[in-house]
Amino acid sequence: MKLFLVAGEPSGDRLGAALMAGLKELAPDVVFDGVGGPLMQAEGMQSLFPMAELSVMGIAEVLPKYRHLKRRIRETAEAVLASGARALITIDSPDFCLRVARLVKAARPDLRTIHYVAPSVWAWRPGRAAKMATAVDHVLALLPFEPPYMTAAGMTCDFVGHPVVAEPLASEAERAAFAGGGPLLLALPGSRQGEVRRLAPVLGAVLGLLRARHPGLRVVLPTLPTLEPLVREVTAEWPVAPEIVLDPARKRGAFAAADVALAASGTVSLELAANGCPMVIAYRLHPVSFWLMKRAALIDTVTLVNLVSDTRAVPEFLGPACQAENIAPAVLALLVQGSERAAQEAAMRLTMERLGKGGEPPGLRAARSVLSVL
Numbered sequence: 001m002k003l004f005l006v007a008g009e010p011s012g013d014r015l016g017a018a019l020m021a022g023l024k025e026l027a028p029d030v031v032f033d034g035v036g037g038p039l040m041q042a043e044g045m046q047s048l049f050p051m052a053e054l055s056v057m058g059i060a061e062v063l064p065k066y067r068h069l070k071r072r073i074r075e076t077a078e079a080v081l082a083s084g085a086r087a088l089i090t091i092d093s094p095d096f097c098l099r100v101a102r103l104v105k106a107a108r109p110d111l112r113t114i115h116y117v118a119p120s121v122w123a124w125r126p127g128r129a130a131k132m133a134t135a136v137d138h139v140l141a142l143l144p145f146e147p148p149y150m151t152a153a154g155m156t157c158d159f160v161g162h163p164v165v166a167e168p169l170a171s172e173a174e175r176a177a178f179a180g181g182g183p184l185l186l187a188l189p190g191s192r193q194g195e196v197r198r199l200a201p202v203l204g205a206v207l208g209l210l211r212a213r214h215p216g217l218r219v220v221l222p223t224l225p226t227l228e229p230l231v232r233e234v235t236a237e238w239p240v241a242p243e244i245v246l247d248p249a250r251k252r253g254a255f256a257a258a259d260v261a262l263a264a265s266g267t268v269s270l271e272l273a274a275n276g277c278p279m280v281i282a283y284r285l286h287p288v289s290f291w292l293m294k295r296a297a298l299i300d301t302v303t304l305v306n307l308v309s310d311t312r313a314v315p316e317f318l319g320p321a322c323q324a325e326n327i328a329p330a331v332l333a334l335l336v337q338g339s340e341r342a343a344q345e346a347a348m349r350l351t352m353e354r355l356g357k358g359g360e361p362p363g364l365r366a367a368r369s370v371l372s373v374l
Contacts, residue, residue, distance in 0.1 A: 001027060003370075004085035005034035005045065006076060006100060008054035008093030013037030015116055015163060016091050018363025019370070020044065026367050033083045035076060048079055054096050069096065077103035080111075086374055087112040094119055094132075101135040114370060116140040118157065121149050124296040129153035138373045140366050143308060144354050158369040161356030164270045166363070174253035182216025183335055186254060186277065187242055188263035189221070193230055195264050198284040200234035203262060205324035208239040210331060219243065220258065222251040260334045262327070269305045269314065270355070273348035278334040278341050279305075281316035282327055294319075305344075305351050313340075313347035 003023070007016045017039035023030045024043070032044055037051040053065075053072065077100050080088050088104055088111060090097030101113045118141040121129045130153045139150045139157040150157035178184055185207075189199040211217050221242040223231045228244060235242055245251050255275040263269065265283040272279045281303050285293065301307060303314045315330040317323070333340045356362060 001030045001374075002083060002085045003030060003032055003034075003087055003089055004080045004083050005032055005036060005040065005089045005091065006093075006097050007034075007036045007040060007051060007091040008096045009051070010037060012091040012093055012117075013039045013051060015363075015366075016040045016089075017043050018163065018166070018361070019089070019091075019116065019366045020363075022361070022364040022367030023370065025364065026371060033079070033085060034089075048076060054093060072096075073099045074103065076100045077107070080104045081107055085111075087114055087370070089114045089116060089370065090136075091115075092117040098132060098135055105135045112137050112374060114138045114140065114373065116366065117142055118146040118150055122146065123299050123302075124293075126298065129155075138369070140369055142355075142362075143304075145307070156373065158365075158372075160365040160369055161359065161362035162270060163362050164267075164274050165352060165355050165357040165359075166361045167271070167274065168252065169275065170249075170252035170256035174249050175256040177250070177253050178218075178220070178257035181218050183214050183259045184218045184220065184254070184257055185210070185331070186258040186261035186263070186272075187219050187221045188261060188268055189231075189234075190264035190266070191224060191227070193227065195283075196227060196230055196234060199264055199282060199322075200231075202282060202284060202322055202324055202327070204235070204238040206262060206327050206331065209324055209328035211239055213332060214335070220245055220254040222246075222254060260331055262331060265302050265316065265318070267304065269303050270308075270351070273305050273351045274357075276345065276348055278344045278348075279314055280327060280330045280334065281314055281318075282322050283316075283318050284322045285319055287319070305347055308354050309347040309350040311343070311347045311350075313343040315340075 005016050007013050013036055016036050020043035034045055035048045036045050090101055113136050115136045118139050119128045129149055133154040136155055139155050141147055141157055141159045142162045144159045147157040147159055187203050189196045217240055219240045219242040222245040225246055258277045261272050261277050261279040263279055265281050303316050305314050306312050317327050
């Protein structure tokens with residue numbers, strides 16, 4: 001049985017590799033064609049071209065590569081049709097993947113098309129689901145409340161669990177490396193340069209207010225090697241010098257040992273929940289961008305822990321509210337064993353339970369779902 005998989009960025013490569021491992025366990029005769037990164041290639045795929053060509057974000061980055069990306073979309077669709085695959089499985093990266101799926105579906109309406117990672121139509125632009133349904137037969141969803149949105153648009157959909165539940169947690173030795181001293185705060189200003197530049201001054205101001213109450217405050221800032229020079233630049237004047245962490249083992253230890261986190265909005269909230277680390281979410285946008293987001297939003301919170309647990313236990317300070325004098329009291333409240341901390345701990349446990357913790361690994365669940373529709 002041949003399947004054609006397409007991933008466009010590192011997170012999709014991780015999802016694809018876990019899915020491929022699950023498929024090989026359940027259907028040993030399966031073989032793969034497609035586009036993937038090093039993890040998918042290690043599972044037995046020879047990538048049609050380097051996946052890194054697709055890992056571009058933002059209009060300024062995409063426009064110079066538009067013709068090249070358009071050619072890659074056409075080449076990928078042609079490769080799918082020539083491969084004799086039983087199904088096309090696209091993984092996240094909807095701008096690229098769904099364009100490939102539309103070309104394939106137009107040429108071969110009978111070929112099964114499966115998309116891994118449902119678009120967040122519950123947050124904004126609900127019409128995307130109906131548009132997606134013209135090219136996709138089946139969806140593998142990461143969040144438990146997503147299937148009804150997909151089925152209402154005419155696709156079948158299974159919740160297969162979020163990959164965060166299968167990620168390794170810190171060993172006791174990794175956690176113990178941070179023992180002792182004052183309160184430990186995780187500073188997480190984001191994974192993109194613009195996010196880091198906008199949020200770093202706010203985080204620095206918050207640390208100044210926190211240090212007045214906790215002179216022994218310690219700060220750890222995990223980041224990516226590509227962002228390290230920028231992070232060192234924007235934190236140079238912080239009132240508490242952060243330990244900048246690149247090593248994955250030390251990052252795991254910090255997540256497990258931290259008393260509280262101050263984080264940019266994003267999936268990092270689920271990583272914090274997996275480690276039981278209470279958090280405050282902050283995010284700065286250009287005023288026009290914030291206004292547009294507020295007009296388009298269908299939800300009253302952007303934090304996934306709040307959405308999955310159906311609570312509002314995690315405080316968030318977005319746009320104009322992202323000010324140090326607003327944020328610092330929320331962080332201080334979580335540094336004691338009070339009602340705010342207890343509510344978050346309960347919400348984090350519920351979130352992980354609903355995302356599939358303790359059950360079958362998401363990659364294996366996704367593989368079962370794929371085989372069920374074939």
